[in-house]
Amino acid sequence: MKNRKVRKMWLLVIAAGLVISFAACTPGRTAERSASGSAAQLEYPVKNVTFIIPYSAGGTADTVGRLLAQHLSQILDINITCVNKAGASGEIGSLELINSRKDGSVIGTMNIPDFIISDIVNPQFEFDLEKDAEFIAAFNNTPFSYFAPAKGDLNTWDKFVAYAKAHPGEVTVGEGGIAHRILAAAVMDKFGIQFTTVNFAGASETVAALLGGHVSAASSGNQRLVEFTSGGCMPIIWEGKTKPEGFPDCALFSDYGMDASFLGVGNTVVAPKGVPENVITVLEAACAQIANSSDFGERMRNLGYDYTSLVGVKDIMETLRKQKATISAICEKYADRILSNG
Amino acid sequence: MNFEILMQVFQLDSIGLCIAGTILGIIFGAVPGLNATIGVSLLLPITFMLSPTAGLLMLGGIYMGGMYGGSITAVLINVPGAIEATCTAWEGYPMTLQGRSREALYYSIFASTFGGMVGILCLIFLTPPLAQVALKFGPPEMLIFALCGLAVVGVLASKNLWKSLFAMGLGLFLHTIGMDSMTTLYRFTFGIRSMASGLDIVAIVLGFFCFAEMFRNIGQKKAENFVYRDIFIKRSTVIIRMLKKWTVSVKASLIGLLIGILPGIGGGTAIFVAYGEAKRSSKNPELFGKGNVDGIIAAESANNAVVGGSLIPLLALGIPGSPTAAIIGAALTSHGLIIGPSLFLKSADVAYIFMYGMTFAVIGMMLVGTFGINLFPMILKINMFYLIPIVMVFALFGAYSINYNTFDVFVAVIVGAITILLVRFEIPLSPILIGFVLERLIEENFRRSLIIATAQKQNIIVYILTRPLSIILGIVLIVFIVYFFGKNKNEKKEIESN
Known part of the structure; x- marks a missing residue:
């Protein structure tokens, strides 16, 4: 009698575990599926978009990220869910962002110059500026x-x-x-x-x-x-x-x-590399609209930021490359001073 | 403050949202794995749609309620919803087993109300001078203060001091895992990407108390033999008894307030220090862990006093006293308000309405807690083999919701399994938690002190000794160590002689 009760209890526990693990696995599986067919043209914008913020809730990066997501969702008339994936100076969330579905349903924000620096000083941060991300827009340049x-x-x-x-x-x-x-x-x-x-x-x-x-x-x-x-x-x-x-x-x-x-801090809108052309076009157009709206710039200035806006993958890459070269040179020369604090 | 602001405080929507936030916070606190910080960050986007004051009061309510909510599940099923409720579980659950759950819950809500009120009143009347306290604590002071917290291990360890010290070391070690923020180097991550952000305290608490407790319940006869008893006790009796113990709640509230004000130390430290101090000053320390109400009063007063404390430097200087306060600060800035001294000049109405309105969060919490006491014990009537999966499902979700990362779920479950071994070898869990919570403060402030001392061409000890506040704290630390460990020895002798 008692054994049966115990067994029943275990069964319930296992069933609950299965439900959870299934729920936890689902996004990963969809990611694999859609990655294979990424080259094809997709209808965009899709209704639901996830916006990854690689910093914890409440920080300045989070505040700007959420404002960006809010504007994008209004302009594109879609639902955008912000997800904070904080940890290791934004490295964890950034890696997740660039490795997610390449159909435009997962986009996010990454902070300049954090990822450039991580790329230079941290060999475990598997990120390639040229190969991993499409930088659609960059806002602010607060030095x-x-x-x-x-x-x-x-x-x-x-x-x-x-x-x-x-x-x-x-x-x-x-x-x-x-x-x-x-x-x-x-x-x-x-x-x-x-x-x-x-x-x-x-x-x-x-x-x-x-x-x-x-x-x-x-x-x-x-x-x-x-x-x-x-x-x-x-x-x-x-x-x-x-x-x-x-x-x-x-x-x-x-x-x-x-x-x-x-070293000016900028907030970018990023999609993983490999998203179809039309996704980039749509997002670029939306970001251009944000850049032209006086409201967003006003709010950034209110927060104390030096507001600038740069839209378009090509232009942004050019500035990022320059930044990377400058930072690399300093890091190489003064590695001990920069890395060994105490 | 003028009359207009006072009228705005009494606007129905602000009060309503504040109390709704408080109730939500209590739920967030009570559900294992969710806590005030998660609640506040989840509801942050909603506040963008509300007026600044209404949104702030809702978040403040969640913060206040969340600090109390954990005690309900801690008392009733020995599963503290968040780290802030762990000490409450140590005293509250034994009381439940004795049929005194009602009494424990009354003490917890009254102590929470008292602590919460002390914090908010200090926020209203003493913000400018108290904010300066936050600035007085530089790296060496923070280092010694954190060491004082670590010394509490001495008073919490009862049977075997060496096992406690081992547990403390383990806690300190566990927190070194992950990226070292000062050098950005990875430590003990074994190339696992998710390890870079380290182990999360929420996952550890879930493992220790939620999974371990449920694993242990599975297949145990205890669950079947447990007969629910509810010994009636009058509210007034509890209030009178608590008033007689006023020193316990006052001391704990002040500890909570101070720890709240200091940036970088959260409610977790506050409860351990307050609980340790209550045990130290108690006439019957041997009764702690067996259902001593002093422990509940101390822990619950302290964690709610943290709320007001952590908002003080946020409003006065723009420096949040805790991670939850930081998110409340974000709600302010996203409404275009600049926190810091200029807040009181440029948007005085928002600042004052928020401060005064927070009293409603305390009152709302008291009403829900006091009148909910007839409802809460219903959870005990649920059969154990339904309760276990329910709690575990919530815990799994809670672990996942920390960073939306399954890694945290694995951490929680694995820690839960290891905990069973730790309990078997009678290694206490509280020193692990204390070590874990304080490691960052101790390590980083030690390194900072060392860097500054070297820059000033001084020995670190000389550097510390030239700072008056450091010397005072240093004396406190020595008293703590001598007293705590001395007490421990005496206790051990008593146990042996018995």
Whole structure:
């Protein structure tokens, strides 16, 4: 009697397990099936599209990604479901994106320059800029700048450089990721100085570290300007064509003949390589419409981004190749400084 | 604050959405594998369609409710829905077996309400000064603070200290798996791509408590012999008893508040520290783990106090105090509001309505929790062999929903299987969790401190000793270690002499 009950229980458990595993397997199987017939022309747009965001919910990449998806779904009149596949600086979600169905039913966003850097520094990131993805559009190009306490000893770039020259390695610069260390390597190279980068988990913690006075300066995205200034800090060198709002005396990288824009953060619309031509055409047209709408640009500027838009696979690839070459050169020269933090 | 804002707080749709969010949060918390963070991120897109305040209050409600919801399943079926409810399960489930589930649930909801209210009141009245606390904690302070949390292992270990230390080491090790965020190097991933993002705490908790508990239930006679008893207890009796133990809830709420304010430490740490402190200061620490209400009061006050705490640096500085607060911050920014000090200047109405409105989340939670107590124990009337598959299906879905990755499902199931071995060898699970939760803080802040100390041409110990807050925290740490492990020794002697 009892044995039967136990057996019944096991049966239920196994049945439940089967249902789940079946549910979990389904997308994978469809992917295989459609991959084989990808070359043919497909009717596009399809009704339901999955939009992969390789970052966790709530981050800036997620916010922009969701806005992009929202605009695309309105323009194309389709349902777009956003899926966050976070992990390993976006590497996991990006790999999933480029390896998914090649029929336009799975698209997504990837952040420039994250995937370029991962491609260069991480041999396990199996991604080829030329062979794996179609970059349909790129929005925003928000570069990094340096910030320091307004009332401190390093509140101008000249003071910063002079101090770092006199005391090599003693200035600590907080940063939120490997891209900032690449910029740091380029800055040290350009100005012939040495300082120490201190890695923090993301931009928020970097802001907190500088506001709390735990580091002497910080390298952070231009969109964080307000957070720094309202906490008593100011930009000391700025990447951009114009000076930051409210700081007419702030130095620009271009004043010293340096261009730090190759690390500007951009949000792309990506489809896996091998999607039919007509899918790309439809998506390009939709992205062009987003780029022309004043609403999207306005919202990006409100978030503090340097808004730019670039639509079209060819143009984007050209800029990406240039970026990759510049970043590669720095990474090769200063691999130890960039990779071995502590 | 002017009258107009106060009137807006009392608008029906905001209150309604806030309470709806709270109920949803309780469900998210109670279902194994789902938690407040997942709930908030799932409902984030919906808030884009609502007004900023209504959307924020709904997310705030989910956060608040989610912190409490886990305790229901923790008390009744020993399956904490989320890590924040694990300590509640240790005390609550033994009470259920004694027929005192009603009492345990009352303590849990009243403690949650108290903690939640402390957090929200501090958010309303003390945001500017408390936000500065978040900034005072630099890498060395965070390092020592995290070590204080680790020292709690000493008080939680009761039988064999070495096994506890082994478990702590295991927890620390498990968290090193994955990509090292400071160098982007992969550690212990064996070339498996999904391992690069490391093991997720949700998957581990599901394995430890959900799968392991259900695996153990399968084929056990316990399930058949279990007779559901419900000893009646008056609400007022519980409230009076809790008021007599006011130090426990006040201390735990303050611990939760502080941990909430500090960026990078979440509710998981808060409950362990609060529970450990309750056990340390208790006159009868030997009763912990056998149904001591102090443990429930401490854990539940702490996890709900985290909510208000983590919103303080978010609203004041734009720095979220927890991952869930970060998503709430995203809801603000996607409405075009810039978080940080300028929020109170440019969109003061939204900020104030949100802060005041959060009290409704606490009140809503209290009402649902108090009056739901007659309904919750229904789950115990379900026959075990229906309950096991139901719980496991939810757990599988929960594990999948972390990152929409089947890898997390495998992790949860494998951890569940290993847990049975760990339990068999009497290796405690709590030190594993504490180690796992604190590893990142300890490792990264140690490395940061070392980098900064080297840059300043100082020894790391000299560097730490030149910082006043570090010295204070260092003394606390030494007291913790001596006291906790000393207590452990005494307890052991008592056990032996008995």
